[in-house]
Amino acid sequence: MQTPSTTSTVAAPPVAPDAAMDRADDAALVTRARSGDQAAFGKLLRKYERRVFSVANGILRNVDDARDVCQEAFWKAHNALASFDGQAQFFTWMYRITVNVAIDHLRKRRGERVEFDDARANGEDEGADPNGLSPRRLGFDPVRALEDRELREQLERALKELSPAHRAVLVLREVEGLAYQEMADVVGCSIGTIMSRLFHARKRMQSLLLAERGEVPVGVDA
Amino acid sequence: MTRTSSHLSDDLLQRYHDGELSAVDRVDVESRLDGESRLRLEALDELRGLLRTHSAAECSGVDFASIIDAIEKSPPAVAKAPPRKRRGLVSLSAFSAFAAGAFALFFFLRSGPPSNEAAVESLEVSGGSATVLRMPDDRNPNQTTTIIWASLEEEPGQGTGGTL
Numbered sequence: 001m002q003t004p005s006t007t008s009t010v011a012a013p014p015v016a017p018d019a020a021m022d023r024a025d026d027a028a029l030v031t032r033a034r035s036g037d038q039a040a041f042g043k044l045l046r047k048y049e050r051r052v053f054s055v056a057n058g059i060l061r062n063v064d065d066a067r068d069v070c071q072e073a074f075w076k077a078h079n080a081l082a083s084f085d086g087q088a089q090f091f092t093w094m095y096r097i098t099v100n101v102a103i104d105h106l107r108k109r110r111g112e113r114v115e116f117d118d119a120r121a122n123g124e125d126e127g128a129d130p131n132g133l134s135p136r137r138l139g140f141d142p143v144r145a146l147e148d149r150e151l152r153e154q155l156e157r158a159l160k161e162l163s164p165a166h167r168a169v170l171v172l173r174e175v176e177g178l179a180y181q182e183m184a185d186v187v188g189c190s191i192g193t194i195m196s197r198l199f200h201a202r203k204r205m206q207s208l209l210l211a212e213r214g215e216v217p218v219g220v221d222a
Numbered sequence: 223m224t225r226t227s228s229h230l231s232d233d234l235l236q237r238y239h240d241g242e243l244s245a246v247d248r249v250d251v252e253s254r255l256d257g258e259s260r261l262r263l264e265a266l267d268e269l270r271g272l273l274r275t276h277s278a279a280e281c282s283g284v285d286f287a288s289i290i291d292a293i294e295k296s297p298p299a300v301a302k303a304p305p306r307k308r309r310g311l312v313s314l315s316a317f318s319a320f321a322a323g324a325f326a327l328f329f330f331l332r333s334g335p336p337s338n339e340a341a342v343e344s345l346e347v348s349g350g351s352a353t354v355l356r357m358p359d360d361r362n363p364n365q366t367t368t369i370i371w372a373s374l375e376e377e378p379g380q381g382t383g384g385t386l
Contacts, residue, residue: 042294045286053284054277063280071289079299132232135261137268155276173240174270175277180242199236205269 026090033081041081045074048091051176052098058171059102061160069105073098088185095176095186099168106164133199134206138213158208166201173198230259239266 026047032040052073057066076097084093140151159167168187172178180191187194230238230251237243238251255263 036298038294038298042290045290049286050281050284054281057280070286074289074293078293082299133262134265135258137265155272170273174273199232202269206265
């Protein structure tokens, strides 16, 4: 195991640059789009296409499925734009549509229920660190990890081990940087549930990645 | 989600890590950070970095130009039906008026005395409801008249989705 760096800085709170201006731009585009300006709606879609794909793929873990889901989500958003009341952020609304379409897709693909049983899913990490979040780092520079095929495969395997609901909160928080309230709006549950899922998803990921690296999670006898 | 030792709880660390604490609470947490808590934060930071890098690599070639072009060229969507609750109320009112009228007409057309043995069952299921009305025929005791109303509801625009 690589010794954790003692000089690493503590994570700073995520700050969205120019967030207020960004929201004003979105609101103006939404207003134009709702009045029939299709180019304005296209601009919104182009602005968020990568992020929408990120959410879809984060939940589905399948690039082709994620593309299909995005296309369906775009059309659904187009058809439902008139009913968008503008109280929520456009991207929150768009994410919610995407999450719903992704859930439908999982149901069709797997032919099973996708509703999330928190008690059961959170029990997935039984046997892992009983004390909570791991104080162990894997010792990877995230930028260099891009070139590390083995790590990417380990990460992919670990992500596929998670439930769709755990993957959803991870991508919404860690990748897209949504606040708890925004995540609750997108997923359709309480902030407390979001925090619980996030905690268990992180703990589970740490445990899985440590196992992939041949490490034993803290608190588990070798 | 909490530790029993003097370390900061995972709940607090997670909220600190996610920028969900007030400025006062952030300062308080920072004043209480010990070595072990810092390690847990660094591990969280590392996981976030890995996930962001991984996602960025997967999304690098994303291009929905053709589908967005098609949407831009399509006619604007027209306003949908009223929201589900309002539409439900409208449907309920129309249904009630219709049912009352049908009931009155049914008994008006009958020549014999009306029967009080009508049985009404209503069943609500996910996505719709059904009501069954069964009445014995006074002229022919071996026959009954059955009327079934079914109504289906659909969430506009967002698919059935559900809750994760």
